[in-house]
Amino acid sequence: MPELPEVETVRRGLLKIATGRKINGIDVYYGKTITNDVEDFRQSLIGQTIETVDRRGKYLLFRFSNQLTMVSHLRMEGSYYSQPVNTPVDKHTHVVFKFTDGTELCYRDTRKFGRMTLVKTGEEMTVGGLKTIGPEPTAADFKVEYFQKILHRSRGKIKPFLLNQRHVAGLGNIYADEVLWMSRINPEQPANSLSQAQVQTLHDNIIKELSIATKYKGTTVHTFKNAFGDAGAFQDRLNAYGHGGDRCPRCGTKMVKIKVNQRGTTFCPHCQPLMEKTND
Incomplete structure (x- = not known):
């Protein structure tokens, strides 16, 4: 399972390939990746822009322009990558966010354990393990x-x-x-x-x-x-x-x-x- 350094590395990469992009389509190939109703998830995010990506512990927090946050946990082998729009994906790619700039953000997970949960921004700490998560391992937070x-x-x-x-x-x-x-x-x-x-x-x-x-x-x-x-x-x-x-x-x-x-x-x-x- 990716630990904090790996998830933070993914976050920094996402800042370069995802932030500022506007979504004009979402393909979901494995519905269990999304904990919300899949169609509600799609309709809530199409037309929205990824403003930034934060992290808390091993969780990624995608911040959208309509004050929604997607909590993403990679679990064992989840990963994100970018490619040109409409490029074929393999059987392990389960969610594809299509951007108006002609690129796609793809979520790949061979074990299918990773999950995405969409909530109102400010309510992300009610999701799963975030409810009880300890301090970040920094001098400022971890006393x-x-x-x-x-x-x-x-x-x-x-x-x-x-x-x-x-x-x-x-x-x-x-x-x-x-x-x-x-x-x-x-x-x-x-x-x-x-x-x-x-x-x-x-x-x-x-x-x-x-x-x-x-x-x-x-x-x-x-x-x-x-x-x-x-x-x-x-x-x-x-x-x-x-x-x-x-x-x-x-x-x-x-x-x-x-x-x-x-x-x-x-x-x-x-x-x-x-x-x-x-x-x-």
């Missing part, structure tokens, strides 16, 4: 005091805690492994057992790692590509994720891959030992 407070309430393991979008927006399996490796924290460490110093380090590394990954236009492990069909470049900088059996780049110990709450998880047993709870 260490908040992080420490919610960590100390949790008896669960730190890895699934980080994957819960209620706690902090945008982290997925890739970057959770990375920030835990950076912070020298075992993925099975109880969340409420982290010391104040560990909380601060983990907090700072979450902000730092997601910012750097966004700079490198995300990670391509399986199929992720941006709006121009290009792969990300951050996969060449991963230290933990996908490196089970390799040597830890920090200490040389063989990295171990396990399952934590059914999610593949890679860590260094030397750098990230399971620690007893401290009292600081």
Whole structure:
């Protein structure tokens, strides 16, 4: 599933290929992609202009000129691309927005899990996971005091805690492994057992790692590509994720891959030992 850096990379591409374009037709080939009534969806957007595209966590927010917002979640393998109008599409392209400038914005999804929901602008936070989404992982929104407070309430393991979008927006399996490796924290460490110093380090590394990954236009492990069909470049900088059996780049110990709450998880047993709870 695309995580925050990948979705932000898609958003920046959409700003170039979609904003300012006026829609004069919409083809829907797989109706379940649209959670609204499909014909209502079409009629609400034909004749409207995409004014901008925002993002909240892993959700894209298309802002239209008639004060409507389309909430788009890419799920596992959803992607957007542009092409000249009336160009043939493959069987995995499910929605096509036709623009008056002779281009099309196409939504492609081999797994068919992605969804689009049209709501009045201002009501987007009532949609799905946006209702309970946590703060953006930035210095302005993600405060260490908040992080420490919610960590100390949790008896669960730190890895699934980080994957819960209620706690902090945008982290997925890739970057959770990375920030835990950076912070020298075992993925099975109880969340409420982290010391104040560990909380601060983990907090700072979450902000730092997601910012750097966004700079490198995300990670391509399986199929992720941006709006121009290009792969990300951050996969060449991963230290933990996908490196089970390799040597830890920090200490040389063989990295171990396990399952934590059914999610593949890679860590260094030397750098990230399971620690007893401290009292600081």
